[in-house]
């Protein structure tokens with residue numbers, strides 16, 4: 001199993017990082033291909049592990065999927081009727097597999113769709129109850145059978161009204177995709193407005209869907225007969241961009257991230273500025289430069305446009321090196337501080353109480369052998385190892401490869417002393 005060895009401390013790292021397409025846009029877009037009878041093309045693909053898993057899932061449903069890594073492109077063709085079973089093997093390795101529920105239901109509303117329930121994951125319990133109540137509002141019932149949920153609607157899907165009890169990202173995308181071909185119109189309230197959800201809405205509208213915003217978190221979807229064409233360039237990955245900006249931050253360096261819309265990181269950039277880093281942006285890139293005096297901060301995660309939960313483990317690593325007391329309140333997942341014990345093994349002082357972390361920043365971190373347990377945790381530990389004195393090893397980095405394209409190559413390019421070992 002692959003390990004990273006990082007020699008620290010890496011100081012004042014300089015360089016340019018080209019940000020890949022957003023994994024969390026790519027996965028729902030790939031699921032949305034199920035809605036099309038014709039060819040769909042996506043560009044700016046991040047060829048990370050989860051994207052390969054979604055490819056396997058679409059192929060298992062009957063689609064033809066072709067990747068061109070050199071062109072960063074993929075085409076998906078659905079000539080055959082899809083199989084209507086989403087196996088446990090694929091949903092258990094990648095939770096985003098549940099995103100096939102909505103489009104399968106839209107295309108085959110009166111047939112029985114069988115989707116494995118994902119259960120928990122490293123971040124805590126991850127339910128799909130709001131996805132299912134959203135489908136119910138369209139007239140689709142469900143029942144649980146041996147770990148699989150069966151969904152179907154006897155009379156076909158009809159527009160109605162639905163309000164999500166709390167903001168859910170994949171729940172929103174799933175219900176939007178389920179609603180594309182309904183009879184009448186569906187109003188959905190309290191939706192997620194993450195840039196990746198808007199990317200999906202843009203793609204569907206460009207392809208002939210009728211989805212309109214009627215409020216900040218409310219949309220009205222008018223059912224259409226079919227989607228006509230499908231070609232789309234995926235937005236840049238805001239979490240990947242923030243990760244590399246944090247490399248600039250923790251080394252007091254100078255990093256430019258390209259191919260990223262700075263407005264997708266508004267809260268995060270304002271926190272970096274508050275700490276004392278210098279941030280410059282244009283419409284496609286963000287530059288971080290070291291600050292003279294760095295101050296501790298308090299943050300609270302939340303649905304977009306608030307500070308993203310996915311970016312929290314990264315800022316946590318930064319806070320461990322900023323002298324003084326910082327605080328994080330995590331409001332999205334029940335178990336998102338998995339990086340804390342690993343960073344503490346490097347000499348960080350993080351104290352977790354329920355959904356809050358108190359961080360007492362230290363002048364120095366020291367190398368340690370660490371184990372990663374989830375995608376963003378991997379990069380958080382990498383940040384610690386970059387700053388730490390001595391050589392650190394990070395095991396189970398396959399978690400990181402689920403969502404970071406060319407992780408080792410991009411870190412090497414900006415001068416991080418990293419090698420991988422099996």
Ligand code: EPU
Pocket residue numbers: 024027095096125126127128129130131132166167168169170171309310332333334375376403
């Ligand atoms: N929730 C429920 N019931 C539901 C749906 C959600 O209780 O039916 C709860 C969840 O358990 C969680 C909260 O609501 O506590 C928010 O979950 P959400 O549904 O928004 O998360 P998600 O859609 O499953 C996506 C990203 C995550 C990211 C979260 C939050 C994708 C493929 N995944 O997950 O990304 O952390 O939104 O922004 O888009 C990652 O990339 O590392 C990652 C975990």
